[in-house]
Amino acid sequence: MTLNHLKQAVLEANLDLPRHGLVTFTWGNVSGIDKEQGLVVIKPSGVSYDKMRISDLVVLDLQGNRVAGELRPSSDTPTHLALYRRFPELGGIVHTHSTHATAWAQARRAIPLLGTTQADYFHGAVPCSRLLTPAEVEADYEGHTGTVIIETLGDVPPLTLPGTLVANHGPFSWGKDAHEAVHNAVVLEEVARMAWITLSLAPQAQPLPDYLLEKHYQRKHGKHAYYGQPA
Ligand SMILES: O=C(CO)[C@@H](O)[C@H](O)COP(=O)(O)O
Numbered sequence: 684m685t686l687n688h689l690k691q692a693v694l695e696a697n698l699d700l701p702r703h704g705l706v707t708f709t710w711g712n713v714s715g716i717d718k719e720q721g722l723v724v725i726k727p728s729g730v731s732y733d734k735m736r737i738s739d740l741v742v743l744d745l746q747g748n749r750v751a752g753e754l755r756p757s758s759d760t761p762t763h764l765a766l767y768r769r770f771p772e773l774g775g776i777v778h779t780h781s782t783h784a785t786a787w788a789q790a791r792r793a794i795p796l797l798g799t800t801q802a803d804y805f806h807g808a809v810p811c812s813r814l815l816t817p818a819e820v821e822a823d824y825e826g827h828t829g830t831v832i833i834e835t836l837g838d839v840p841p842l843t844l845p846g847t848l849v850a851n852h853g854p855f856s857w858g859k860d861a862h863e864a865v866h867n868a869v870v871l872e873e874v875a876r877m878a879w880i881t882l883s884l885a886p887q888a889q890p891l892p893d894y895l896l897e898k899h900y901q902r903k904h905g906k907h908a909y910y911g912q913p914a
Pocket of ligand 1: 709
């Protein structure tokens with residue numbers, strides 16, 4: 684994919700955020716990475732989606748040096764860059780304040796794995812990070828937001844758990860590219876809403892048994908996946 688194709692894909696992915704009802708005002712951002720060139724394309728900070736143009740996008744290297752674009756990059760850029768540096772398998776990252784996922788993050792609760800919808804995408808509960816410390820906020824708030832996400836994932840391959848909640852902040856999602864990252868952000872918001880309603884109806888609701896988790900997760904993502912149509 685050329686850099687211009689990546690810019691177009693990242694623009695489209697950002698415009699998909701309001702299309703899918705994931706953002707209010709400018710409360711979200713999407714980036715994508717050209718792994719060969721080590722360049723990240725990200726949304727400009729504070730620019731409304733209906734006014735966003737491809738020329739507004741900002742291009743940076745993985746150390747955060749501007750390569751192209753005049754506007755300030757998203758305020759969450761250091762978080763995106765920290766995740767790309769730590770997880771080379773990521774091709775796209777999304778951050779939103781989508782209502783239900785943000786509510787679970789504000790409650791500092793992982794979204795339990797209660798159903799097969801979540802098991803189709805997440806190989807377990809959607810974890811919630813710890814709260815950043817005052818020293819971390821003081822030193823590098825957005826960079827350390829990446830730190831707590833990386834800590835929360837530990838050795839879990841990120842594409843098997845394509846999203847995490849940052850305590851008292853909101854969800855970050857990712858995928859093999861920007862489009863898939865937005866798809867996973869939509870799923871995260873949906874399963875957050877489903878889990879909230881489920882636990883309202885049945886506070887004693889139990890997690891999905893492992894045999895059903897594996898069935899659903901592997902049929903979409905396993906070596907012998909058979910969901911959908913062959914590529
Ligand atoms: O988390 C926040 C604000 O709390 C940010 O995600 C903004 O909501 C989006 O910022 P920009 O990408 O426009 O800088």
